[in-house]
Amino acid sequence: MTLLAQTHEEPLTSEYIAGSVNTHPVFIRRILGMLNKAGLVTSQAGVGGGWRLRKAPETITLLEVYRAVDENHLLSLHHRSPNPRCLIGGNIQSSLEGIFGEAELALEQVLHTRTIADVLNEVLQHAQARAN
Amino acid sequence: MTLLAQTHEEPLTSEYIAGSVNTHPVFIRRILGMLNKAGLVTSQAGVGGGWRLRKAPETITLLEVYRAVDENHLLSLHHRSPNPRCLIGGNIQSSLEGIFGEAELALEQVLHTRTIADVLNEVLQHAQARAN
DNA sequence: TCTATCTGTCACTATTATAGTTACGGAAGG
DNA sequence: CCTTCCGTAACTATAATAGTGACAGATAGA
Structure with missing residues (x-):
């Protein structure tokens, strides 16, 4: 997304982006596909095509990106559900869900403040600092 | 930990805890071993042995438990580092680390407020509510 | 209309992370 | 000395994640 923000006049191909991220074009297309469904980017097929941001970089928060890409929770229980016949095991799930939800909300609020x-x-500043 | 808090007078064996968590005793021992190194629990071998909390449940925050058990970050980049020859790829890592760190800190602050x-x-209240 | 891109998506493989399982030495207590 | 239980290693099984090849369809330009 940062890459697209830098060159938002011309679309970038998944192959080019994959070169920067150091991964495979299909992996990039899969993720950009999710961001497309979330309305954050747009794609165009054919010669001179590729991916572009659908909104101004100033209006895209990291929370939007995060929510578009990450479907499952950061904090979670063991993947096998606890024993329902145990007093604790049978009731801890809902208790922890509440606390975990609160904690993740705090994290998301920070992501909401950054675009x-x-x-x-920041990246450009950092690059300039390293150049000097 | 909640299980140990409930019966903090008598130690619980890894096999018993595994029954509540619905997993394998060795898995429990591995995690309790980490909590032991963090000073949160204590173990005793032999007959009538097992695991106990080393401190009062009121003094153990979820942050302590979280830090003892989880070593790697919640938010992170792709596991393959980006292309250092790319202006963005070469500088985005440190920028995101800052933001991610801030976000995780917010999450951890919530965990710090709960013991x-x-x-x-909460679990006992929930259990009682379901009983009625 | 033909051709050279480039997306969108499928199917499959490779790799890694996570948890399950067996095993066994050693500590503790009766 | 015998039973119980921890601590840990080694290995297997399973699931999550990423890599790869392939190909239909869209697009733009010759």
């Missing part, structure tokens, strides 16, 4: 434009600015 | 005793109380 793609912020990240791009 | 094992809180969880036990």
Whole structure:
């Protein structure tokens, strides 16, 4: 997304993006596909096609990106559900869900305060600092 | 930990705990071993042995438990590092680390406000509500 | 209309992370 | 000395994640 923000006039191909992220084009297309469904990017087939941001970088928060890409929770229980016949095991799931939800909400609130434009600015500043 | 808080007078064996968590005793021993190194629990070998909390449940925050058990970050980049020859790829890592760190800190602050005793109380309340 | 891209998606493989399982030495207590 | 239980290693099984090849369809330009 930061890459797209930098060159938002011209679309970038999944192959080019994969080169920066150091991964496979299909992996990029899969993730950009999710971001597309979330309305954050747009794609165009054919010669000179590729991916572009659908909104200004200043209006895209990291929370939007996070929610578009990550479907399952950060904090969770063991993947096997606890013994329902145990007093604790049978009731801890809902208790922890509440606390975990609260904690993740706090994390998401931070992500809500930052935009793609912020990240791009930070990256450019960092690059300039390293050049000097 | 909640299970240990409930019966903090007598030690619980890894086999008993595994029954509640619905997993294998060795898995429980591995995790309790980490909590032991963090000073949160204590173990005793032999007949009538097992695991106990080393501190009062009211003094054990979920943050302590979380830090003892989870070594790697919740939010992270792709496991393959980005292309250092790319302007964005070469500088985004440190930028995101800062933001991610801030976000995780917010999450951890929530975990810091809750103790094992809180969880036990909530679980018992929930159990009572379901009984009625 | 033909051709060279480039997306969108499927199917499959490779790799890694996570948990399950067996095994066994050693500590503790009766 | 015998039973119980921890501590840990080694190995297997399973699931999650990423890599790879393939191909239909969309698009733009010759």
